[in-house]
Amino acid sequence: MKCVIIGGGAAGMAAALFLVEAGAEVCVLEQNEKLGKKLFITGKGRCNFTNACDVDELFAHIVTNPRFLYSSFYGWDSNQTIDLFEKLGVRTKIERGNRAFPASDHSSDIIRALEKRLREKKVHICLRTKVSKLLTDAGADGKEKITGVLLSDGTAVSTDAVVLATGGLSYPSTGATGDGYHFAEETGHRIAPCRPALVPLVAAEAYIPRMQGLSLRNVTLRIPYEKKKEFKEFGELLFTHFGISGPLALSASSYIGSALEENQKKGGEGLSASLDLKPALTEKQLDDRLLREFGEAKNKEFKNVIPGLFPASLRPVMLELSGIPGEKPVREVTKEERKRFIALIKSFPFTITGTRSYNEAIITQGGVSVRDVNPSTMESRRVSGLFFAGEVLDLDGVTGGYNLQIAWATAHTAAEGILKK
Structure with missing residues (x-):
């Protein structure tokens, strides 16, 4: 034959x-x-x-x-x-x-x-x-x-x-x-x-490129993309000058690609995404940790207490999104402010607006x-x-x-x- x-x-x-x-x-x-x-x-x-x-x-x-x-x-x-x-x-x-x-x-x-x-x-x-x-x-x-x-x-x-x-x-x-x-x-x-597919994702927010080169391990990426459908996976992610890359982003692209296209056709602003920066900790455990950190540094400013929680390039972004003045003494941070900060850690927000081209796609x-x-x-x-x-x-x-x-x-x-x- x-x-x-x-x-x-x-x-x-x-x-x-x-x-x-x-x-x-x-x-x-x-x-x-x-x-x-x-x-x-x-x-x-x-x-x-x-x-x-x-x-x-x-x-x-x-x-x-x-x-x-x-x-x-x-x-x-x-x-x-x-x-x-x-x-x-x-x-x-x-x-x-x-x-x-x-x-x-x-x-x-x-x-x-x-x-x-x-x-x-x-x-x-x-x-x-x-x-x-x-x-x-x-x-x-x-x-x-x-x-x-x-x-x-x-x-x-x-x-x-x-x-x-x-x-x-x-x-x-x-x-x-x-x-x-x-x-x-x-x-x-x-x-x-x-x-x-298996391609980096483009994000809308201006604070994403500020973290270019930052690789986060042991985080959970979550992207709802269709009725009752959601990409949710634990792993590693890399911030870039255009959005996100790394294993989590690549895998997500294969699941959300079709929904992204539909969103774009309808003139949508993109798909909402979030990162759980501390998936191993519950909100209660995070609150206990913050209270402990605050208790050990009562007279310190808020911006000087968070370095132990995040990598350097992530700190100013977290500070900005928290809405808590960096110069505020930690003893004056309210329970409500602390609650909002914990919510930010457990659900760091950004918007996926598209994928990169075939030049960067694995498949x-x-x-x-x-x-x-x-x-x-x-x-x-x-x-x-x-x-x-x-x-x-x-x-x-x-x-x-x-x-x-x-x-x-x-x-x-x-x-x-x-x-x-």
């Missing part, structure tokens, strides 16, 4: 590997000058290639269409991904949150191991090769059937099956053009609206509608012989290796689907 893989990223290389190991003749068409260009920068160059959790945990960390991945995740779980790379000669390690990395902390080890095996198995790897169109014909049953692909130089390549593994729109510098969406749309597939949310794809085989329901894998599909998860696990698992399902045909 002849198979053409369009895209030499994580999903494309994995699909090629699974197919060639089973005896298929495989050709990978990659428009870049090398394979795995986006994979190279994944995890800041360290490549968090999966998450070593059980299958139920995998599903819990998928944001869009988790049920569609049932066959894929049970057919190829994270343990199998780790075993695969170990067998390919990549020593791996597990870090906090079950995140799996190459032991060297170099994403190039993952790419090199895959490419080495593909070349050993005589996979045809065509770099700097751009596809312009999928070629189809009406089958005996009247359904469209893949016959080949047309390259941008006019060359037609005949094939029995095509795996569309072109990725999304994030990090355009790596060659992400959205071509896969066009190929799918031209052959009758629906495309779920695309947006940047793309949206893509080829899973309603047009058979989840057991990854084959198109509209075009026989056309299969999908990875980010081109309307599937995504939070940070932690889950999106690459989607790539490996859907590539495996696509390869199995092709071999069954």
